[in-house]
Each structure stands twice: as structure tokens, then as C-alpha cells.
Amino acid sequence: MTMETNKIFAAVLVAGIIAMLGGFMADLVMPPRSLDEPAYHIDVPDDGTGPAVAAADTGPEPIEHLMAEADIDRGRRVSRSCLACHSFDQSREIRPQGPPLWGVVGKPLASIDGFTYSSALQEEGGTWTVEKLNEYLWNPRRAIPGNRMNYRGIRSPEDRAALIAYMKTMQ
Numbered sequence: 001m002t003m004e005t006n007k008i009f010a011a012v013l014v015a016g017i018i019a020m021l022g023g024f025m026a027d028l029v030m031p032p033r034s035l036d037e038p039a040y041h042i043d044v045p046d047d048g049t050g051p052a053v054a055a056a057d058t059g060p061e062p063i064e065h066l067m068a069e070a071d072i073d074r075g076r077r078v079s080r081s082c083l084a085c086h087s088f089d090q091s092r093e094i095r096p097q098g099p100p101l102w103g104v105v106g107k108p109l110a111s112i113d114g115f116t117y118s119s120a121l122q123e124e125g126g127t128w129t130v131e132k133l134n135e136y137l138w139n140p141r142r143a144i145p146g147n148r149m150n151y152r153g154i155r156s157p158e159d160r161a162a163l164i165a166y167m168k169t170m171q
């Protein structure tokens, strides 16, 4: 090694030692400390009341308390989305796409003679109560898996109450 390389080597060494000492001194003056809590906080709803969670896990909101105030005209408007498949009038016309709905509230499920129901709907049993209709119209596929009503459901509890109140007038 020449004197020159020795000097350079020493300089680099000294510089390294100074840098290390610097860091050491800095730690002495301001000791690093870890945070007790995360520096920021993300609010994640975990109480089961988020809309997605409610829709996925807890089923439709009950509507009994909405029935007394339900708006029949609003129900008639909502029923337009059913007319492609169902007749709503007293004629009880049986369409190939769906059974007639006149008088359906309070009737046994799948009870129209002359309409071919899915076995899922036939085997479900029971009566079309307000509660049962609330569940079915909220999400037909989830309420009665395997039934053939190809309808995505009505999200708004007020719309479901209005529609069922309207259907109740058809007796």
C-alpha cells in the first residue's frame, strides 16, 4: 500500500466512525421510541350495521311498523316492475311468465291451479303473510332458494311496505 491509498483508507474509516458516532449521539439526544398507538386510525364498521353486512347477513328490515302508513299509490307504481310477469287484476289471468297475484296476501304459497310452480316454491309451504312477502320481495332467490322468480328484489323497506299494502287491497 502506498501512502496515498493509506491516507484515503484512513479518511474513509474516520468518516465512517464520525457517521456512526453521529447516529449514536442523535439517539442519545432524541431516543427513538415506538408509538403506543398507530399514528392514524381507520374506522372500520364492525358492528354489523353496515349496509352490505345487513343485506348479506341479517335479511330484510321488518316492515310491520310501516304498513299502517304505507302509501297505496306508491305501491301501485312499484308494482309496474312486476307486470311483465304477473297480472294484478281480478281477471286472475295466468301468464306463462308468472302466476296471477290478485288476492295473494293471506293465500297459501303456490296455490294457483293451472300455473306450474317450481318444486322449491311448492315445497316451501305456508302462507303469504306480510312477513313472508317482505322476505320474498326483498330477495326472492335468497328467501326461497331454487324458486324460479327471476327478479332481483326491492331494497327499500318503504317500497316493499307500499307494494304489499297495495296487494292487500286486491281482495
Ligand code: HEC
Pocket (backbone or CB within 6 Å): 078, 079, 081, 082, 083, 084, 085, 086, 097, 098, 099, 101, 104, 108, 109, 110, 111, 112, 116, 117, 118, 119, 120, 121, 128, 137, 146, 147, 148, 149, 150, 151, 154, 163
Ligand atoms: C321475470 C318475471 C317475474 C317478475 C318481474 C316478477 N315475478 Fe313474481 N314470480 C315469477 C315466477 C316465475 C313465479 C313462480 C316462481 C316459482 O314457481 O318458483 C313468481 C312468483 C311470485 C309470487 C308467489 C305467487 C304464488 O302463487 O305463490 C309472488 C307473491 C310474486 N311472484 C310477487 C311478485 C311481485 C310483487 C313482483 C314485482 C315486485 C314480481 N313477483 C316480479 C316471475 C316474476
